[in-house]
Amino acid sequence: DTEVTQTPKHLVMGMTNKKSLKCEQHMGHRAMYWYKQKAKKPPELMFVYSYEKLSINESVPSRFSPECPNSSLLNLHLHALQPEDSALYLCASSPPYQQVSGANVLTFGAGSRLTVL
Amino acid sequence: AQTVTQSQPEMSVQEAETVTLSCTYDTSESDYYLFWYKQPPSRQMILVIRQEAYKQQNATENRFSVNFQKAAKSFSLKISDSQLGDAAMYFCAYRSEASRVSGYALNFGKGTSLLVTP
Numbered sequence: 001d002t003e004v005t006q007t008p009k010h011l012v013m014g015m016t017n018k019k020s021l022k023c024e025q026h027m028g029h030r031a032m033y034w035y036k037q038k039a040k041k042p043p044e045l046m047f048v049y050s051y052e053k054l055s056i057n058e059s060v061p062s063r064f065s066p067e068c069p070n071s072s073l074l075n076l077h078l079h080a081l082q083p084e085d086s087a088l089y090l091c092a093s094s095p096p097y098q099q100v101s102g103a104n105v106l107t108f109g110a111g112s113r114l115t116v117l
Numbered sequence: 118a119q120t121v122t123q124s125q126p127e128m129s130v131q132e133a134e135t136v137t138l139s140c141t142y143d144t145s146e147s148d149y150y151l152f153w154y155k156q157p158p159s160r161q162m163i164l165v166i167r168q169e170a171y172k173q174q175n176a177t178e179n180r181f182s183v184n185f186q187k188a189a190k191s192f193s194l195k196i197s198d199s200q201l202g203d204a205a206m207y208f209c210a211y212r213s214e215a216s217r218v219s220g221y222a223l224n225f226g227k228g229t230s231l232l233v234t235p
Contacts, residue, residue: 030220031220031221033220033222040206040228040230041227041228042208042225042226042227042228043162043208043223043225044225045222045223045224048219048220048222050219050220055219088160090160090162092162094220094221105152105164105167105221106162106164106221106223108161108162108163109161110159110160110161111160111161113160
């Protein structure tokens with residue numbers, strides 16, 4: 001299995017809803033990432049889970065809450081979102097950190113398209 | 118912080134022709150990695166090619182090659198024999214040395230939209 005699977009592909013939610021995005025990989029990767037991508041813009045890093053430890057982009061509002069139950073699964077919990085949070089949310093994973101070989105790359109999922117009404 | 122600049126928002130190429138996409142970056146680090154990712158309308162980010170900064174030889178992957186000029190901090194992508202399936206948004210990306218904390222997190226340029234005409 002060489003894929004990163006994201007569900008759902010599309011999500012429409014109201015500003016008072018609570019929903020979650022899910023990301024799964026079975027490649028033995030030890031780091032997983034959430035990126036946010038607005039239309040015609042580059043992806044922006046939101047969170048990194050590396051060896052089950054979380055690193056946060058401090059500009060990300062608290063209405064986004066990541067969770068990493070295990071090294072294969074990454075969730076993004078959404079609560080009280082705003083219309084400007086509508087975007088494509090990309091998950092990615094990468095192999096275990098190795099000090100010698102740094103050329104390992106991110107594998108991306110196909111994204112979850114979120115619309116906040 | 119490292120910045121990645123792609124100065125061409127859109128480019129157009131005829132099928133079978135060659136096109137070059139530009140990318141420059143700013144960093145004070147000596148060891149880093151550079152990537153070109155392709156994002157077609159299907160939204161999947163696909164790795165096209167990567168370059169380790171410590172390697173002087175330019176990377177090549179089939180029809181895709183880079184011109185890496187470390188002193189000038191330039192990393193352009195050349196696509197030869199362009200095909201209709203090459204039409205996509207192309208992102209240049211920078212990555213510092215990997216760490217246990219940040220993993221392999223990427224910093225992207227704004228992208229270049231490539232149109233391929235028959």
